[in-house]
Amino acid sequence: MGKGGKLFEGEKPSFSWEEIKTHDVKEKPWLVIEGEVYDITNWIKKHPGGNRVIGFYAGQDATDAFQAFHNDLNYVKKYLKPLNIGKLDESQTKGDKFELEQDFRKLRETAEKMDLFRPSYTFFILSLGHILLLEVLAYLNMLYFGTGWGPYLLSVLLYTIVQAQSGWLQHDFGHISVFKGKKWDHIIHHFLMGFTKGASSSWWKHMHYQHHAKPNVINKDPDVRVESIFVLGDVMPVEVAKTRKKSLPYNWQHRYFFLIVPPLLFPVYFQYMIFRYTITRRQWKDLVCLFAFFAKLFFLYGPLLGFWGALRYYFLVRCLESHWFTWVSQSNHIPMTIEKDQSKPWLQLQIHATCNVQKSFFNDWFTGHLNFQIEHHLFPTMPRHNLYKIAPLVKSLCEKHGVTYCVKPLGRAFVDIVRSLKSSGELWLATYEAHHLL
Template structure:
């Protein structure tokens, strides 16, 4: 008996579950997942998940152990909040991980022992310093030399560098890979993404973490929800052809890609989607800090260029930045495997969806170290300047498990985007004609 005569509750017996039972719970209103052999009901928790509801829901009915370890720096801290949603565990005979999962966990532990998750604060000070320098130069060229075409182009070039490099830099803070304090990472991410780039950190988290959780997985990775304009991989062309909605001439997509997605993604699509995101979700603080970028920009550049000239300057900058961003980010992903969810372990999932670009000082800077895309996807919280150090060990593990480890020159990677789009477009045309003939034969 407890105080006041109250009956003390007995500890609840932990229930054992099979994978068959867990996989029954992957609906929108009924979601379970498994982490380190323990079963959790995330149905209600998903809506409060700091990383967003979708990223955790993509693992409903699946083993999320490796994704959980990849996204969280302080596992013990996070586990304190998981007790309330813990409902049981996998039965002993179903807990044993695959060999590739054991090897990857050993690789992750090796990376920790090598100190590869410890950032160089000096490196990030230099990165932030060069952003501030280029932003100051962008204004200085126009303010001091006037708006002749030479200072105009010099200023514009500097501002493009600022925006592109700020994009790569905020990426590291967004992945919590710079400071040991999550709060400091979030603060710098907020300042870079909202105030320096005029975007939304919450919108970025919502989109980007889904991409990392299930890269190149159709219906889960937002980066491959392209079928309104492009079809990618081998399955999407078939799926779109089966719908018989000939909205776009996809067999010509490798041609129209050049003047649609790269130049228009930032100045049009992202511009609309990020504001839609913050307004629909009523993220007023996020909106306020995003708007401070535009207030600052217009206050600085309207006196130099006039309102129309400042807007023209802005959209030229956004267009070139967009081209830079699209070619870099898609070179690692579009030519790779794009499939429906096959519930692959973390290592083969990331290797099937990503490839690397050859290391050089220029490539490292130009891509913000995302030329080591394989390593970044395997270890998203690893500081960017350490990614090349783990690459030889990743390559060795690929050789052991007979998994392709692809490294390309930058030029080849860019060409492969167009080549893969051409292949996918031709597949769409083939399937469209096949389904068309099949429907006519049935009618006959």
């Protein structure tokens, strides 16, 4: 029973936030969903989305995260019943934070009434169709016109587009935002990630769901666990400078970023991590898809380019795709707030960690509609072609509660990556000199 709670026969015990927050450790984690308190100690390892995703909300209110990640709430809620141990003390549901949470939940209800979670199958068929068409053209181009520089470079360009656009499309199926029933979303996600991209569906979900649960949160979001090479934001540079006497010259990170991340993220780091994950986690289905991708690659391009020529072709495409992905994905996050977990309401958490890029036909296509990163993070299962429709309402809600809603031109968003790295590097240097050189 909660501190000060009074329990009558048949009545659930009530708990204060002070008590709930003490259960933020792995040994006996609790969380709150819709005012009900759940002990997830025995469920955390069984959670289909991974123990880290649900564990990130131990000792916190997980209502909006729960709604964001699950399409069929009634189906999922039946798994919650055995975990329920009480309810949140009603005296705790007051204040600006509570009002913000309630307004956001009303916004979600509005989005549902506007039918914004309904996908356009025409949109996704055309998206997949243009990818498959370009993949065929990339091969036929060299088959019929030879492997001279002209046809070769055109083929590389077409196949790079195939890989980048497949990345955006798999993202939709990975978030269960197309069919709403997991079966077909999972099947097509495996196809796109494995056979079309030569990557691991399971690895992507393992990493990406953590990112969405706590974006830009130090020690939780895997996308900002980069302190061995970079320091990001205003908190990480200071901590690293104080605790590490020997480290990289982070004040140069805005320069060596160009040499390390855009050209090497996909062809080196992701390549290594994908195979490592599938083998160590025994993801045999993913491994079969990986081998099928490379069998297709060498079967088609081996006779045209030879084994080593096909391998060079593959890594050149990966390098170009890596540039495309890096600049798009990092423009939405690196320049934003990067800090330790503050248990922020869902709206504040997501918006402080994300920004948008201005809408245009090219920007929508080039970024896979992730130019609406704010709306995507708030509603990750919403089909991307509907994100622009909810954007004005999100902006209005932000204005009401004094939350900054950031939209940038595409070029400025790219430049801000470098500016942010430079600023964080200078902060690291100033702190390092103050603690170790004086």
